[in-house]
Amino acid sequence: MSVGGGDVSIRARLRGLVEHPGFQRAVLGVIIANAVVLGLETSIVDGPVDQVLQVVDDAMLWFFVTEIALRLLAHGFRFFRDPWSVFDLLVVGIALIPATGPLAVLRALRVLRVLRLADSVPAMKRVVNGLVAAVPGMGSVGALLVLVMYVSVVIATNLYGAIAPDHFGDLGTTAFTLFQVMTGEAWPDIADEVMVHEPMAWIFFVVFILVVSFAVLNLFIAVVVSGMESIDDLAEHEERSDAEVMDELRAIRAQLSAVQEELARSRATSEI
Incomplete structure (x- = not known):
């Protein structure tokens, strides 16, 4: 029982972490920064700056991998019931595929990570849901x-x-x-x-x-x-x-408070 209770406690803590507004704002900030980095990589092809951008892009990718892993652990199989979560998983999964040889075209698909903004911004998410409904x-x-x-x-x-x-x-x-x-x-x-x-x-x-x-x-x-x-x-x-x-x-709650007060008065009367 203690092990199961520990698992539930850990999952509850992870759920509180991934659903915390501060964590979600951090993810949103990384998504926006990643969009900027991907745009700069198209303009700066060679040189030390390109290597720095590549390192930053890889670091952001592993941040997204960690974030998806935390959400999987926090929500379990319920993660796959949310279409937006599945979309996030596919976008990050595509970015993990080695972009060499015939798969080099997948390198251009890294920009799909920017579409995660639609999941992170409630207003955008509402618009996309409206389009899907239509x-x-x-x-x-x-x-x-x-x-x-x-x-x-x-x-x-x-x-x-x-x-x-x-x-x-x-x-x-x-x-x-x-x-x-x-x-x-x-x-x-x-x-x-x-x-x-x-x-x-x-x-x-x-x-x-x-x-x-x-x-x-x-x-x-x-x-x-x-x-x-x-x-x-x-x-x-x-x-x-x-x-x-x-x-x-x-x-x-008000009714329960009234009942408790009535019981307290009844007990006080009976004691007298």
Whole structure:
């Protein structure tokens, strides 16, 4: 029993350490410093400064390894129930893979450690959670966008393929051209080239921009905003629930105090 109690005590202490605001601020500071070091390493390639930056980067990596190990010991298997913790583990694990030979490309992935800021800053974490909550809706809007794009690509290829083969010669070329039009990049030049031979072609471009750029793409924004609102509502509900639980606990404590006082008075009366 004592050994088990000791293990529980050690785990509780580790949990208190990793969840302490000071420890979390230290981790956040190292993440920001590591982002700066990774940026400097791209500008300073050779020389003694690069070697110093490499040593500092390695020291920060082992700091992250130690921090992940402490969190694993503190939370046990519950560590893997948190998607953010699993993400942290993968990011640090990728950085530990030797970046030599065919794995040299993994060296560039070290910058993913900067994304741990999204886990460490509550405001960023709330935004990312909102984006994740909006993924199902974004998938539906994306499918609608693909459908509208495909219909537009087929129509534009049939109508303007012979007139402007550089922009509408085949489905692939037309898809890229309409994507460019959708982003608003140089679409008047494309439209002018077509309208030299088809003066009424402006109708197609105007309708396409109104439907795709102003309608469908704005649906993405609406879905993301809805996801953000759902996360905010959930957080507000949790805060309200916590407040209600605290109020109930205070009421129970007040009732227990009243009962204790009544018992004390009863005992004093019986003794008299």
